[in-house]
Amino acid sequence: MPEQRVYVWSLLVRVVHWALVLLFAFNYFILSPGGDIHEWVGYAAIFSVLVRCWYGFKSRGFARFSRRAFSKASFHSHFSHLKQRNIPARTGHNPFGWMMVYAVFCAFAVLATTGFLLEETDYFFGSSELEFIHSVTADTLFVLACIHIAAVIITSIVGRRNLIQAMITGYRYIKR
Numbered sequence: 001m002p003e004q005r006v007y008v009w010s011l012l013v014r015v016v017h018w019a020l021v022l023l024f025a026f027n028y029f030i031l032s033p034g035g036d037i038h039e040w041v042g043y044a045a046i047f048s049v050l051v052r053c054w055y056g057f058k059s060r061g062f063a064r065f066s067r068r069a070f071s072k073a074s075f076h077s078h079f080s081h082l083k084q085r086n087i088p089a090r091t092g093h094n095p096f097g098w099m100m101v102y103a104v105f106c107a108f109a110v111l112a113t114t115g116f117l118l119e120e121t122d123y124f125f126g127s128s129e130l131e132f133i134h135s136v137t138a139d140t141l142f143v144l145a146c147i148h149i150a151a152v153i154i155t156s157i158v159g160r161r162n163l164i165q166a167m168i169t170g171y172r173y174i175k176r
Contacts, residue, residue, distance in 0.1 A: 003173040008092060008166050013063045016052040017167055020045060020108070024145070028138055039119055046112035049105050062092025070095055087159030094155070100148050107141040110134075 009017075023045040031038040056065040078094045081087050087094070093101060114134040117124040124130050156163045166172045 005171045006174055007170055008062055008172050009170045010055075010059065010061060010063060011170065012055055013052070014167055014170060016048045016055075019048045020104075021145075023048065024141060028142060034119065039115065042112060042115045045108055049108045049112075053105065067092060070098070082155070082158050085158060085160055087155065087161045096151065100144065100151070103144055104141065104148070107137055107144060110137045111141065 023041050027038055027041050027045070031041060052063075056063055074095045078096070111134060114130050114137065118127060118130050118134060119125070152163045155161070161172055163172075
């Protein structure tokens with residue numbers, strides 16, 4: 001049966017997504033905390049989040065924030081599609097995906113705020129409380145990333161949609 005390509009994720013959404021993956025990985029796994037490069041990578045990450053937020057209000061596609069659905073019906077619909085092993089190709093994030101988007105953006109905002117206060121203000125410079133919050137938030141973001149990866153893999157398998165490919169190419173494929 002031939003497949004039809006459906007455009008789901010714009011280039012901006014995909015670039016921001018993979019930029020955040022790389023920027024977080026560099027700061028979490030490679031760079032020394034408190035260093036200049038760590039700081040600039042953090043600025044790049046929060047800039048990426050802000051660009052994505054701006055786009056979430058401006059865009060007309062699946063990336064638009066007003067497309068999110070947190071109703072009981074939307075969660076029920078998503079579970080029904082999973083049970084049927086058929087996720088609609090013409091949709092962006094499912095309700096859990098939107099929850100993850102907001103959780104990740106909030107975590108980046110806390111990281112940016114605490115990082116900025118720790119490095120750029122005399123009052124909070126070296127604050128052990130803020131360092132703790134910054135560290136716990138980074139660990140929380142890592143856990144969120146692991147949950148996200150697991151959910152994408154499980155949803156791809158159960159729902160028979162290659163979500164990773166869609167975030168690379170921008171397209172989902174559906175059978176006609």
